[in-house]
Amino acid sequence: MTTDITRRTLLRGTAAAAFALSAPRFALAQAPDFLTIGGGPSGGVFGIVGTAVANQLSAIFPATIIDVQPGGSGPNLLRVRDGKADLGITSANNALDAWNGRDPATPEAPVQNARGLMTIMQSAIQIWVDARSDIHSLEDLRGKQVSAGQPGQTSWLTFENLLAAAGMTIADIEADGGKLHPLSWSESHEALSNGQLDAVMWLSLWPHPTVLQNETVRPMRALSFDPAVLEKFVADHGAGFEPVTLPAGLFGGQEEPAQTLGTNTILFAGAEMSDETAYAIVKQLWENREELYTAHSLLRYMTPETVGQGMVVPVHPGARKYFEEQGITVSDSKLDA
Structure with a gap:
């Protein structure tokens, strides 16, 4: 046997x-x-x-x-x-x-x-943009070139839930020539650093060394989210998350604290x-x-x-x-x- x-x-x-x-x-x-x-x-x-x-x-x-x-x-x-x-x-x-x-x-x-x-x-929901960008909210991502990882991955699903909490969908991002690109971590940040992407969203450790490395090319900034959006996210999808403040100065272009959620x-x-x-x-x-x-x-x-x-x-x-x-x-x- x-x-x-x-x-x-x-x-x-x-x-x-x-x-x-x-x-x-x-x-x-x-x-x-x-x-x-x-x-x-x-x-x-x-x-x-x-x-x-x-x-x-x-x-x-x-x-x-x-x-x-x-x-x-x-x-x-x-x-x-x-x-x-x-x-x-x-x-x-x-x-x-x-x-x-x-x-x-x-x-x-x-x-x-x-x-x-x-x-x-500790990880946090983060959307990184060029600090000089005119993107300051989820609404500003309409019509932009964005990556949130690949379909089925944790970050992609988190982004979908975050959009839902703001009353948005991927279709809103892809209106007027925008696109949610299914890219890997390295592909996303390479494209962000060379200007091919306007924003990268990830559930990520902070401050992540890759984001800091991007600052050799352009100053980075993480978006701060509307408290009402964060509250709805937690109510609908946020088991295991808690409020997190990314401090000013975390990235070279982070002049103000950013309110988000972490796990x-x-x-x-x-x-x-x-x-x-x-x-x-x-x-x-x-x-x-x-x-x-x-x-x-x-x-x-x-x-x-x-x-x-x-x-x-x-x-x-x-x-x-x-x-x-x-x-x-x-x-x-x-x-x-």
């Missing part, structure tokens, strides 16, 4: 073995054979952070085969759900939608095994991961956070005040145990684990 060995059964097996062995051998025994991390596209923030996490974990799991896969907020949730990844990076709003059987999941296959490990960064970026694991492994992962990453900061400046958002907050999904018991030992407050989830 052949047994189908999956990553989940390996995690369960190593956890069971750990309990059976004496304390001096415990740390080595609990190490999983494999750890697959869902990151992001090569060169992107999620990819860089995923690699930095892998480098840290190789120090405590030297015999473990650690793999970082390109992915994204939605794909990472699906991979952990299906046992194809053990850890992933995602946005709290995506995790909540997937838990409830909405995009990126479906009602027939929700993602309800996601368990938060730590909040590492936390979290590192999460599957519920099948043992408490001991989750505890060891969080301990290693938190106690070596200064090294993580050097991997990407946006990781400096990870502080004692933020690291245990706003993960939306249930916090993994192993992570909760470590944070409580350190006196770090952990927020509770409203979801049933």
Whole structure:
């Protein structure tokens, strides 16, 4: 008889073995054979952070085969759900939608095994324009050349919902010669920097290095949204979002603060991961956070005040145990684990 060995059964097996062995051998025994991390596209923030996490974990799991896969907020949730990844990076709003059987999941296959490990960064809804542009609101995007990622991606769907909150549709953008272009992140920003696009919308970390790099060509500015539009967005589509103010000076052309909505970026694991492994992962990453900061400046958002907050999904018991030992407050989830 052949047994189908999956990553989940390996995690369960190593956890069971750990309990059976004496304390001096415990740390080595609990190490999983494999750890697959869902990151992001090569060169992107999620990819860089995923690699930095892998480098840290190789120090405590030297015999473990650690793999970082390109992915994204939605794909990472699906991979952990299906046992194809053990850890992933995602946005709290995506995790909540997937838990409830909405995009990126479906009602027939929700993602309800996601368990938060730590909040590492914050993303915000942002529309970037040349600071000298006459675009100051969603209404001003009518007839303009715009990118919001590609159909089906989180940013595209967020843009559709943002437009709906303002009483607009994609058809309004594409009136009078406008166009919503289905471009990748790199294509979008290249086109924005060379003037082929008037605006780029993304649910993105801030201040994103790519946007700062664009300022070598032209000063950048993020739009500020009407409070009534933001309120309607939250009421209709905004589970997992909260008000965020992008400060003046964030970008070279940002003379005034911009009002928008944000969501936390979290590192999460599957519920099948043992408490001991989750505890060891969080301990290693938190106690070596200064090294993580050097991997990407946006990781400096990870502080004692933020690291245990706003993960939306249930916090993994192993992570909760470590944070409580350190006196770090952990927020509770409203979801049933």
